[in-house]
Amino acid sequence: MGLGHLLHNNPDPGTDGLTIDHGAGYDVFGAVFFGGRRGRVCRRLAELSGARDGDHVLDIGCGTGYLTRRLAAVVDTGTVVGVDPSAKVLERARATTKETNCTYAVGVAESLSATDESFDVVANCLMLxxxxxxxxxxxxxxMWRVLRPGGRLLIGEFRPPANHLGNHLIEALTGPAMADNPLHLLEPMVADAGFVGIGSGDLHPWIRYVTASKSGVVA
Structure with a gap:
């Protein structure tokens, strides 16, 4: 089953992006696609986010809450809010979440309902x-708007295979958005948005991550 069968083209009028429609199927696809490494990758992303005990964290495009729950474990006495445009996928996120410091709400990345400077960390993975x-x-x-001064940003994006055969297979399974993902534009976009201290790296097998912060010091 390809990823395209789990996505809808703009079923929600609140966004022009793709949204996940079948949460259970998406989780199965993710487990297979990451070759059993999905949990390890998301735990590492939670570490790279810089989230710590007591922080308020926003996970944008949270899907079934896989990364959201890992972030909740890191912040402990803090809170994590996962937002996603698909109410259906959030039903699965709520059903599979046991962490009491983790909540979910319908929302879109390009028009967040959160108030200015209300989060210590903003994260997203496989969303942009x-x-x-x-x-x-x-x-x-x-993302810049809702972060507090000194707040931290984490982006995890799909890193296409370097070889032509692998890229062709990815396109067949997932579509051109992932096979042709322009990762070279990611860091410049983050810088243009006003973020500083930009760093990046790769997580096996498929993730390119970018970390950054919002200039200023938390009062």
Whole structure:
């Protein structure tokens, strides 16, 4: 089953991006696609986010809450809010979440309902490539807006295979948005949004991550 069968083209009028429709199927696909490493990758992403005990964290495009729950374990006495445009996928997220410091709400990356400077950490994984290019800049501006001064940003994005055969297989399974993911634009977009201290790296098998912060000091 390809990822395209689990996604809808703009079923929610609140966004022009793709949304997940079948949460259970998406989790199965993720487990297979990551070759059993999905948990390890998401735990490492939670560490790289810089989230710590007591922080308030926003996970944008949270899907079934896989990364959201790992972030909740890291912040302990803090809170994590996962937002996603698909009410259906959030039903599965709530059903599979046992962490009491973790909540979910319908929301879109390019127009967040959160107030200015209300989170210590903003994270997202495998989300930006689902947005049309013209909305990615707007989504990054929203991430900057809701972060407190000194707050931290984590982006995890799909890293296409370097070889032609692998890339062709990825396109057949997932579609062109992942196979042609322009990762070279990610760090410049983050910088243009106003973030500083930008770092990046790779997590096996498929993830390119970017970390950054919002300049200033938390009062």
């Amino acid at each position: 490539h689902h947005l049309p290019e013209e909305l990615r800049t707007r989504a990054l501006s929203e």
